[in-house]
Structures are given as C-alpha cells and as structure tokens.
Amino acid sequence: MKSWDELYAACMACRKCPLAETRHNVVFGEGARDAEVMFIGEGPGEQEDLTGRPFVGRAGKLLDDMLEMIDLKREKVFIGNMVKCRPPENRDPLPAEQEACMDYLRAQVALIQPRIIVCLGRVSALKLIRPDFKITQDHGQWVEKAGVQMMALYHPAALLRDPRKRPETFVDLKSLQAKIREICTHTY
Ligand code: URA
Numbered sequence: 001m002k003s004w005d006e007l008y009a010a011c012m013a014c015r016k017c018p019l020a021e022t023r024h025n026v027v028f029g030e031g032a033r034d035a036e037v038m039f040i041g042e043g044p045g046e047q048e049d050l051t052g053r054p055f056v057g058r059a060g061k062l063l064d065d066m067l068e069m070i071d072l073k074r075e076k077v078f079i080g081n082m083v084k085c086r087p088p089e090n091r092d093p094l095p096a097e098q099e100a101c102m103d104y105l106r107a108q109v110a111l112i113q114p115r116i117i118v119c120l121g122r123v124s125a126l127k128l129i130r131p132d133f134k135i136t137q138d139h140g141q142w143v144e145k146a147g148v149q150m151m152a153l154y155h156p157a158a159l160l161r162d163p164r165k166r167p168e169t170f171v172d173l174k175s176l177q178a179k180i181r182e183i184c185t186h187t188y
Contacts, residue, residue, distance in 0.1 A: 001107070001110060001111070002107055003111075004033060004111055007104065007107050007108065007111065008028055010104070011026050011028050011084055011104050012026050012028070014026065014084070014085075014104075016100040016101070017083075017085075017096065017097045017100040017101070018097075019083060019085035019086065019087060019093075019097055020085060022085075022086070022088055023044075023049060023085040023086055024049045024050055024052075024086075025044075025048075025049055025050070025051065025052035026052065026084050026085055027044040027048045027049070027052055027053065027054050027081060027084050027085070027086075028052075028080075028084060029054055029078060029079060029080030029081065029084070029108065030053060030054060030078070030079060031074065031075060031076070031077050031078035031079050032075060032076050032077065032078060032112075033078075033111070033112060034112065034113075035076065035077050035078035035112055035114055036077075036114055036115045036116060036180070036184040036185070036186050037072070037076075037077045037078070037114060037115070037116045037117075037118065037176075037180060037184070038077065038078045038079075038080065038108075038109065038112060038114040038116070038117045038118070039063070039077060039078070039079045039080070039118045039120055040080055040081060040082060040105070040117060040118070040119055040120060040124045040128065041054065041055060041079070041080070041081045041082070041120040041121065041124060041155065042081060042082055042083070042092065042093060042120070042121055042123040042124060042155065043081050043082060043083040043084075043085070043086060043087050043093045043123075044081060044083075044084070044085065044086040045057050045059070045086065045090050046086070046090070047060070048060075048086065049085075049086035054079045054080060054081055055079055055156070058157075058160060059155070059156040059157040059160060060156070062156040062159060062160060063079075063120070063156045066153075066156065066169070066173055069170070069173055070173050070174070070176060070177040070180075071177070071188055072180075072188055073188065076186065076188055078108070078112055078114070080105065080108060081124075082098050082101065082102075082105065082123055082124050082127060083097050083098060083100075083101045084101055084104060085101075092123055093123065098123075098127055102127075109148075114148060115148065115149060115183050115184055116148065116149045116150070116151075116176070116179060116180065116183070116184070117148055117149075117150045118150075118151055118152070118153060118176060119150065119151070119152035119153070120152075120153055120155050120156065121135065121152070121153075121154065121155025121157070121158060122134075122135040122152070122155070123155075124152070125138070125152035128145075128150065129143060129145070129150055129151075129152060130143075133152065135152060135154065135158075138152065139151075139152050139153060139154055139168065139169075139172055140152075140153070140168070140171065140172035140175055142175075142179065149179055149183065151172070151175070151176065151179075153169055153172050153173070153176075154168070154169050154172075
C-alpha cells in the first residue's frame with residue numbers, strides 16, 4: 001500500500017483522465033489523516049481548482065456552517081471529492097473520470113480508516129452507497145459498508161439553490177452528530 005506522501009505525489013502527477021488537461025490544481029482533499037469522519041463531494045469547482053483546496057467557494061462556506069452547527073472542526077475531519085480535478089463548467093464528473101480517480105479515494109479511505117463516510121450529494125452517494133440511490137428519498141439514512149457507517153446529505157450547492165431543503169438537512173446533521181457521539185472516540 002502506498003504511504004500518504006506517495007499517494008499525494010501520485011495524485012499531483014496524475015494524467016489518467018482528460019480532466020488533467022484543463023485543471024489548474026489537483027485538489028487532493030484536506031483534513032486530519034486519522035479523521036474518524038470523511039466528507040466526500042463531487043469534484044472541485046472554480047475556486048477549488050484555483051486554490052487546490054476542497055470546498056472553499058460558496059458551497060464550501062455553507063459546508064463550514066453545517067459543520068459548525070454540530071461542533072465539527074474542519075481540521076478534525078477529512079474533506080475530499082470523487083474526482084480530484086475540476087470538470088469543465090462544473091458538470092458532473094463522467095463515469096470514466098470517476099473510475100479513473102476511484103483508486104485514489106480508495107487509498108485515502110484505506111489510510112485514514114474513517115468510522116463514518118458522509119457523501120455530499122447524489123454523485124458520491126450513487127458511487128459509494130448504492131447505484132440506485134435517490135438523494136431526495138435516501139438522504140440521512142445510515143448504511144454500513146465494510147464496517148464503515150455511511151450516509152448522504154444534500155450537497156451544499158443544492159442547499160444554496162433550494163433553501164427549502166435546509167430543515168431536512170438540519171435533521172440529518174443532528175443524526176450525524178448522534179452517530180459521532182455513539183461510535184467515535186476523538187474529542188470534537
Ligand atoms: N463542490 C464539490 O463537490 N466539491 C468541492 O470541493 C467544491 C464544490
């Protein structure tokens with residue numbers, strides 16, 4: 001298995017899919033290497049591509065607020081994406097692009113060994129939880145896969161577009177907080 005530094009170097013040099021041609025920066029993800037909770041979004045947007053950091057644009061600010069609501073610090077969790085390079089015009093990452101990037105995410109999960117994975121939005125939930133995942137119906141529901149508790153929240157960008165979804169997300173966040181209290185051991 002690659003070390004964290006080897007994995008980081010491999011991602012930085014990656015040219016496995018055409019997103020490498022148009023990216024400014026690879027967005028490796030950031031947070032604690034021993035995080036008990038991982039958040040996985042779709043892929044970098046414009047600000048993320050320009051800075052090399054995940055969730056730093058408008059959706060990222062809302063994610064920060066969501067974390068704060070349940071007393072989670074960004075540096076204590078890990079925040080990453082299905083694909084590490086920006087899809088042009090913020091389109092959904094194509095299946096082939098997700099497949100090309102998947103080994104990197106698998107390696108990150110293997111190194112971090114989280115107790116909980118939270119999918120941000122339908123793209124990561126479809127890939128990581130179930131191929132027939134319906135975000136409107138299945139958000140907030142817990143499933144266990146290979147000993148890891150998994151659930152999906154609405155993507156923060158979806159909450160910006162449609163604030164009526166926020167009350168349901170608050171309930172899901174409370175459920176996440178309860179799950180952390182139940183199975184996690186770090187102090188938050
Ligand atoms: N949206 C995502 O899915 N990921 C980011 O890093 C930023 C916006």
